Amino acid sequence: LQDKQLTDLSVGDVMISSEKVAHVQVNNPLEHALLVLVKSGYSAVPVLDASYKLIGTIAKTNILNQILGLERFEFERLSDILVKDVLNEEIPCLSKEDSLLKGLNTVINHPFVCVADSDGYFDGILTRRAILKQVKKDIYT
Amino acid sequence: LQDKQLTDLSVGDVMISSEKVAHVQVNNPLEHALLVLVKSGYSAVPVLDASYKLIGTIAKTNILNQILGLERFEFERLSDILVKDVLNEEIPCLSKEDSLLKGLNTVINHPFVCVADSDGYFDGILTRRAILKQVKKDIYT
Ligand SMILES: Nc1ncnc2c1ncn2[C@@H]1O[C@@H]2COP(=O)(O)O[C@H]3[C@@H](O)[C@H](n4cnc5c(N)ncnc54)O[C@@H]3COP(=O)(O)O[C@H]2[C@H]1O
Numbered sequence: 001l002q003d004k005q006l007t008d009l010s011v012g013d014v015m016i017s018s019e020k021v022a023h024v025q026v027n028n029p030l031e032h033a034l035l036v037l038v039k040s041g042y043s044a045v046p047v048l049d050a051s052y053k054l055i056g057t058i059a060k061t062n063i064l065n066q067i068l069g070l071e072r073f074e075f076e077r078l079s080d081i082l083v084k085d086v087l088n089e090e091i092p093c094l095s096k097e098d099s100l101l102k103g104l105n106t107v108i109n110h111p112f113v114c115v116a117d118s119d120g121y122f123d124g125i126l127t128r129r130a131i132l133k134q135v136k137k138d139i140y141t
Numbered sequence: 142l143q144d145k146q147l148t149d150l151s152v153g154d155v156m157i158s159s160e161k162v163a164h165v166q167v168n169n170p171l172e173h174a175l176l177v178l179v180k181s182g183y184s185a186v187p188v189l190d191a192s193y194k195l196i197g198t199i200a201k202t203n204i205l206n207q208i209l210g211l212e213r214f215e216f217e218r219l220s221d222i223l224v225k226d227v228l229n230e231e232i233p234c235l236s237k238e239d240s241l242l243k244g245l246n247t248v249i250n251h252p253f254v255c256v257a258d259s260d261g262y263f264d265g266i267l268t269r270r271a272i273l274k275q276v277k278k279d280i281y282t
């Protein structure tokens with residue numbers, strides 16, 4: 001892995017694997033999801049179901065947009081709305097075996113891309129930072 | 142610019158210039174800053190002073206962390222706190238003349254980097270997306 005170039009690597013070689021990825025459950029209330037996002041410091045995280053299948057992603061923007069009323073942010077509504085009502089389902093998805101080059105193409109428009117297996121189980125995320133570190137390695141060798 | 146490689150370009154060649162960058166003012170209340178962030182959809186933006194000098198950056202996380210009380214998000218406090226009390230001042234900064242290679246090194250740990258001139262006036266931002274688009278160009282040519 002040390003001497004491999006971006007074009008020889010796969011998504012699985014550099015992704016952050018699932019056990020290290022903060023996520024929320026599809027049936028959590030938004031109040032819980034916002035707490036996870038604020039405490040983890042991440043702007044968006046994957047959304048999984050109870051069997052750890054990938055359902056989509058959720059971002060602070062989605063949650064705050066949902067409670068933005070005419071005069072103020074209506075924070076009391078956070079306990080009434082569920083993640084499943086607000087999540088992004090139209091998300092790109094990669095498999096561990098995909099080339100890192102395909103990963104590069106996908107992160108051009110997405111800060112991170114979810115990785116799942118053929119049955120839809122969540123494997124991890126490919127981040128822009130992981131790609132950029134590899135690019136830097138390639139340039140300096 | 143079309144045929145130049147990443148190693149031949151400067152930050153100024155690919156940055157988003159200041160007039161296209163959403164920002165907040167150092168004396169705005171957090172309520173205004175959060176509205177700008179939610180409506181623009183950006184997770185973080187630069188903070189400028191009245192003469193358009195670069196002061197720092199502010200992110201949704203900073204604002205939400207500030208109002209996270211023991212039991213709930215205390216949204217009513219948003220009108221009492223100013224951007225200057227919460228902004229990040231320890232930020233990397235580039236100049237238009239810096240090489241894009243130096244820009245690549247900096248975006249490894251920052252989704253975007255502010256660009257300012259020698260007097261501290263805000264020139265624009267260098268984003269990861271701009272760098273990744275150039276990397277893709279280089280690989281396919
Ligand atoms: N706790 C931390 N420690 C050190 N650096 C931190 C950090 N939190 C954020 N960063 C830096 O800020 C970038 C943007 O984070 P953001 O949360 O907006 O956007 C993140 C977040 O939405 C997601 N992400 C990254 N790691 C994650 C994880 N372990 N669990 C869940 N989501 C993650 O992927 C996006 C892109 O991540 P990437 O690493 O390329 O880029 C990260 C990283 O460079």
Ligand SMILES: Nc1ncnc2c1ncn2[C@@H]1O[C@@H]2COP(=O)(O)O[C@H]3[C@@H](O)[C@H](n4cnc5c(N)ncnc54)O[C@@H]3COP(=O)(O)O[C@H]2[C@H]1O
Nearest residue numbers: 109110111161162163182183184185186252253268269270
């Ligand atoms: N309105 C929009 N239209 C299309 N795509 C959008 C978008 N808003 C966000 N994105 C996509 O999401 C990425 C992360 O946006 P984020 O707001 O977390 O993080 C952004 C934001 O904090 C800041 N940023 C980008 N453009 C900005 C602008 N015009 N004004 C102020 N801040 C900006 O730079 C960070 C990295 O931007 P980058 O372009 O690399 O990466 C962007 C872009 O790929």
